[in-house]
Amino acid sequence: xxxxxxxxxxxxxxxxxxxxxxxxxxxxxxxxxxxxxxxxxxxxxxxxxxxxxxxxxxxxxxxxxxxxxxxxxxxxxxxxxxxxxxxxxxxxxxxxxxxxxxxxxxxxxxxxxxxxxxxxx
Numbered sequence: 001x002x003x004x005x006x007x008x009x010x011x012x013x014x015x016x017x018x019x020x021x022x023x024x025x026x027x028x029x030x031x032x033x034x035x036x037x038x039x040x041x042x043x044x045x046x047x048x049x050x051x052x053x054x055x056x057x058x059x060x061x062x063x064x065x066x067x068x069x070x071x072x073x074x075x076x077x078x079x080x081x082x083x084x085x086x087x088x089x090x091x092x093x094x095x096x097x098x099x100x101x102x103x104x105x106x107x108x109x110x111x112x113x114x115x116x117x118x119x120x121x
Contacts, residue, residue: 004033005077007070008045008057011038013113016056023074032077053113055106067106068098 007023010016020036027034037044042052045059058070065073068088075085088097 004035005073006035006037006045006059007074008037008039008041008047008052008059010053010109010113012116013053013109015109023078026078026080030079032079034074034077054110055101067101068094071101 007020009020023034024036026032039049039052042049045052045057045064047057055066056070058065058073060073072085072088075081075088088094
């Protein structure tokens with residue numbers, strides 16, 4: 001099995017793209033084994049593009065992760081960010097951040113994605 005972590009993100013989302021570009025630069029600088037895939041690669045993850053656009057997904061060690069777990073896998077793969085992966089896994093912090101991502105951030109970003117898609121039609 002490869003040590004590579006594959007990240008599926010919405011490249012049409014300015015917020016997502018900004019964050020992923022930062023991770024990409026950091027991974028390149030630190031030699032981290034991260035691969036970045038846009039929504040057109042969703043089938044490789046077993047997802048439709050719409051499913052993929054709803055939240056961040058990571059494929060790591062053959063396991064598909066999404067939401068906070070996906071972010072934590074990215075942070076764990078970046079030497080200078082590992083502390084954040086550990087902190088966000090703490091018993092009191094993890095459920096709060098999971099709730100915020102699942103119920104606030106991901107739905108807001110997905111609705112913005114749908115609006116951008118509607119404007120293109």
